[in-house]
Amino acid sequence: MVLVGIAGTWLSWRYFVDTAAGQRLDQSAFSGSAFGRNTLWRGAEPVLDVVSVPFVVLVLGAAAVIAVMRRRWFLPLQVAVLVGGANITTQLLKHVVLDRPTLDGGAGVTPNSLPSGHTTVAASVAAALLLVVPRGARPAVAVLGAGYAALTGVSTMIGGWHRPSDVVAAFTVVLAWAGLTTVLTALSSPERATAARPGATGTKVAAVFFTLAAVASGTVAASALLRTRDQLGSVGPLTERSDLVPAYVGAAFGVVAAASVTFVAVLIAHQAATQHRTVDVEAPPRPQPVG
Template sequence: MTQPPPPPARELPGVGSPLAAATLTAVLVVLIWWAFVTRYRGQVLEALAMQGSHIGAWRIDAQADQLLSTVSVPMVAAILLTVLVIGIVRGRWVAGLAAAAAVGGANVTTQILKYRVFDRDDLLDLGGWNSTNTLPSGHTTVAAAALVGLLLVVPPALRSLTTVVGTLAVCAYGLATLVNQWHRPSDVLAAILVSCAWGYLAVAAIRLAERHGRLRDVRHSPGAASVLLVALGICGVTLAIAAGYIVWDGNPNNADRMTGLIAYAGGVSALIGVCAGGMGTLLRLLDATRPLPRARERVELGGISVPQPSPPA
């Protein structure tokens, strides 16, 4: 019996979808800055949210301080080294380098945007901190970029679990900055989007560098995780819009506790929604890129499915 031919080579999915996602995400960062930093009503909504963040903050501010204290330059360096090592161990040099570039690029981009590109005027005459630009949040960027880097290099079997657990962790970091009044909701949203944009660019780079390979599983479904995360993202953003509508005419100078609480709940909903939607989209793009699992890779030979070895993960 003759040896069956190897599976035909096939290009990976194109780079159009990750590049489009990265472009849209970058546009959203600018729109968030424009709407909540340069517009009077945007500053009002965030001032109301900041007032609401004080309600009950004393119950968890110590834990928030402990969580935020873990963020440091050595932590960023450790994340870079970790994603590189995982990529090398798995034989995925391109993915490891792309992950490291995404982690470093997201953190550098946040600092450039915050201190060199975006500015803020005190449109509410509140003085002090209200005239200081804090968008995007550096602490949230570190957490979100770490998750993006891990998703790019972990084995496919661990991606869904990593995404779900990591999304919860990123939301915790973002919420901690709100609880401690270090950042406004828009700062956290922009930080997550910056990290996701670099993740989408990394997916495009991986597809471009590894565009020729063994047969891909076109029937593969990314599973429930990405669908649920994107659905949660839509729900979170919808709730945030509803909260903004309710408190639209609020005034930070005489707002009651309920108005502040609703505005704050809207900011938290937006945080959860953007994080879940952004990471769910990244998971979907990565699942569309992964190779055909070994047990399902087949070559049709005379009506008989013959399994073929696949390269190491």
């Protein structure tokens, strides 16, 4: 997971930011977000307003309380590593490490905006809650968290705050740090559970749901990307609504695919790590009859 997350972040920047063809694709989807913005923004703005310092503090506090109630003393450290590491990484990549070159035929002189900070916050706090809740609740938290993070990412596109590659890169940053916390989970104190392994059925159902969502949305996104690429190659920069809106819609489906892949990976990896460390509670010995 760590290597996949790192590779995904670098590839997002390398193609969509560091090449003229990638910039044109990304910019076409970004330009398409202007259509219908006034209407869609009424729903997107409240979603983005949730992402704030008090929100992060509240979620981290809730995660710490859940960890203490479960007597999992190492979990608050894992949450801090995940949320802090992912968000610091995003800010460093955006403002220090990565740049956005001005390329011939690209989108012009604009500052680098990859990865998306709002999406990183949303995805990292959702993944943090997935880490701390009991095993049986994790599938539901994963589905809800993925939905919230994807909605936040799409909302940044609706508002014209971020390009699609920025949002996808935010998910890959969170994936990398979630992979690291999974290693910490495997090394931490074991959970105590019965041999029934609660959450096994829910995990399978969630995995199927995420897989179907990733395949379906990824197919739509890839189709839109290829269509836009071909149009750019044949007619040059796109200006018509009929060309830009499909690129934008396809990019939104790409965000859904990225969220699905990220959260199914975190769910399965964390369930496997905690299962590996689970201590079964043995039944007390049956008393022997006297005489």
